[in-house]
Amino acid sequence: EAGVAQSPRYKIIEKRQSVAFWCNPISGHATLYWYQQILGQGPKLLIQFQNNGVVDDSQLPKDRFSAERLKGVDSTLKIQPAKLEDSAVYLCASSVKGGGLNEQYFGPGTRLTVT
């Protein structure tokens, strides 16, 4: 079974530029998550989708971050404009469904450096 795919793996941009990340979850997984992991900290949820609907985006900085999962499969996360403090690893995860004891499978992540 193929795992969660993410691209690009690395990205370096200057502050105020825009960037987009892509995620393809495990086939059949209805729930998709985007996390931000700053060096030395645990992952922080940015947004959770159930199929193509948003379940939780309470910690998404909506003035600069946006995410979509239009067809309920793959997803994109965009930052526009980027700030220095956005430097982090952006992890995508998926699960069969949300909540309970459903295991979340993480992708390899995208390491973003904002200079």
Next chain:
Amino acid sequence: QKEVEQNSGPLSVPEGAIASLNCTYSDRGSQSFFWYRQYSGKSPELIMFIYSNGDKEDGRFTAQLNKASQYVSLLIRDSQPSDSATYLCAVRYSGNTPLVFGKGTRLSVIA
């Protein structure tokens, strides 16, 4: 603000010893608890979960949950150098709410 607290470490143990990792959480009504392992530069992978008070064993790993004291721990028996990683505690407070992760404890097993 729901919080999950872990000692950042590093926790150093000799090979073959028992490593004990601890985690406390703020919301007494929390329902399920997860331990993830994250190697440097890699993504987290699930080790085990627990939702009932007491112990749950899986191979060399034992998760312990005490809801009255609001802590969960992970014991690693016969620690190996390959266990050297950051261990993340994650808590689900209810139903379909997302996981809240601690900052992780860095474990170093010395050969």
